[in-house]
Amino acid sequence: MRMGEGVEWGLHCCLALAWLDDLAPIPTRRLAEVFDLPAEYLKKQLQPLVKAGILASEPGARGGYRLNRDPSAVTLMDVVSAIEGGLAPFACMEVRQRGAGASAASSTEFRSPCGITMAMRRAELAWRRELASQTLADLLASTSPAAEQRVRRFLAST
Amino acid sequence: MRMGEGVEWGLHCCLALAWLDDLAPIPTRRLAEVFDLPAEYLKKQLQPLVKAGILASEPGARGGYRLNRDPSAVTLMDVVSAIEGGLAPFACMEVRQRGAGASAASSTEFRSPCGITMAMRRAELAWRRELASQTLADLLASTSPAAEQRVRRFLAST
């Protein structure tokens, strides 16, 4: 159960884009340089963020990506679920309903989800809640001004 | 970020084994029949639980698996981390330390982890805490007695 690296990349890119007041789009090549990442693959990772409406893209020369919403309107959960696909980490297959003797069970027995599923859901919910409680704006406030200056200056140049 | 199906299987098997007061080991073939799972692959999924000391195994004929600890001493986190490998879902690669201008940063800037990492860790911690707060004994108490009876009777037969 490892989370794809695209999540980390996406979050850093969103943050970097949020630092720019400028609305001019930034191409992936430039973003990739900031973090020393493979440009082509980074582009692929950012695409779902566009689909989710978090980023906006401009094609053609002078094109690139820019933040499409106010940083306070983008939660970490938004970014994570956009890139990871939004599926539940724990997929309950309802194994209890299969196999030996399950057919003999009363019809009401499976009305409510099994205890295991509920426990996993509870844990997952705690995770989601935590991610949803933080926005890009919160991250902006808590990051080092020095780092922000460096990235801004780099992206602004040229 | 999908969790392997082995986790669900492992939990259900632990629960089934916990229902048996009897200490006689249950072979995987029998467990697989209960939930209609592929026996060989289920066996492979249970092996890490043995390594973690949650289950104990007996080789040879009349062999099988049995619970190695009191149900109240096994948390869901124990089972999940045994099967999934216990790695952090979010692996921070510290991308901020690489790439453009990072070398120009002050030596103290990277002393504390970046905000993104901290936020992800917080979320992960909430998840782990939730899983660690529930034991097999809790699940035993919250499951349908009818299901327990069916599984017990099936595993006890023969």
Added chain:
DNA sequence: GCGAGACTACTCGGATATATTTTGTCCGAGTTCTCAGGG
């Protein structure tokens, strides 16, 4: 009848294949800039 020993049946554990997902690369459609040529 009784015991000893070989044999069979069954189990776990780990090594070996296959499938699926993740990671990485490439090419086409579209937009902007550049620059040469004509007015």
Added chain:
DNA sequence: CCCTGAGAACTCGGACAAAATATATCCGAGTAGTCTCGC
């Protein structure tokens, strides 16, 4: 000099390929029961 238009440069988006991981299978080591043979 200024305008026009063709070409070059650059970008995103999605199709294609390689690598890594999860899923599934197989074989060997070991144990308990069983059956036969000898006493």
